[in-house]
Amino acid sequence: MGAAVEDLLFGEVKRLCYAGLDATTLCRQAAEVLRRAVPFESHCFFTTDPLSGLVTDAVTELSKAEGLFFYEHIHFEDDTNDFVHMAQNRRPVALLSEATGGKLERSLRYRRFVRPRGFEHELRSAFTKGRALWGVM
Numbered sequence: 001m002g003a004a005v006e007d008l009l010f011g012e013v014k015r016l017c018y019a020g021l022d023a024t025t026l027c028r029q030a031a032e033v034l035r036r037a038v039p040f041e042s043h044c045f046f047t048t049d050p051l052s053g054l055v056t057d058a059v060t061e062l063s064k065a066e067g068l069f070f071y072e073h074i075h076f077e078d079d080t081n082d083f084v085h086m087a088q089n090r091r092p093v094a095l096l097s098e099a100t101g102g103k104l105e106r107s108l109r110y111r112r113f114v115r116p117r118g119f120e121h122e123l124r125s126a127f128t129k130g131r132a133l134w135g136v137m
Contacts, residue, residue, distance in 0.1 A: 001037075004035035009037045012058040027059035041119060043137060053084040070113055078108040088134035098121040114125050 004110040005047035005063075012033045016026055044067075060067055079085075081094040096114070098107040104115070105114075114122050127135040 006037070009033055021033045023057055024059050031059075033109045038123075040123075042117075045135065045137050047135045048083070050129075050134050053087070053133050060084050066117070074109050074113050080107040080109060081124045083124065083126050084133055086124070087128045088131050090128070090131065092126055092128070096124075 013030050014031070016029050018025075021029065031043050031045065034043075042061045044058060044062060046055045046059075047057045049056050055071070060071070077088060080096060081099050086092070086094055096104060096107055096110060099137060100110070103108040107114075108121070114120075125137045127137070128135055
């Protein structure tokens with residue numbers, strides 16, 4: 001993908017951010033823009049409390065049961081590419097494959113959530129202002 005296309009897509013997402021959309025609509029529309037640039041099979045957007053990093057709302061293609069399983073069994077246990085750590089270290093994007101040195105089985109999230117759903121890869125992104133975490137994907 002060329003720089004001109006990246007700039008166009010970035011401009012589309014930025015326009016959405018300033019369009020006064022509610023969080024759910026913003027996340028859904030941004031996901032569709034991002035999907036054109038980087039095809040993906042599923043997504044989860046979370047808004048977070050900037051002080052604690054805790055999830056305040058979710059927009060996802062997962063079922064409610066899958067979301068609850070993730071939050072109850074994995075979110076607080078797996079620290080691979082932890083979102084708060086990403087925000088504090090100004091790392092906006094992280095790949096699970098890089099964090100595990102290519103040995104995905106090292107990650108609880110991969111073993112118990114990603115692989116059982118038939119996914120092979122995971123990309124995480126932290127949305128910040130300064131070092132405050134406002135949302136994640």
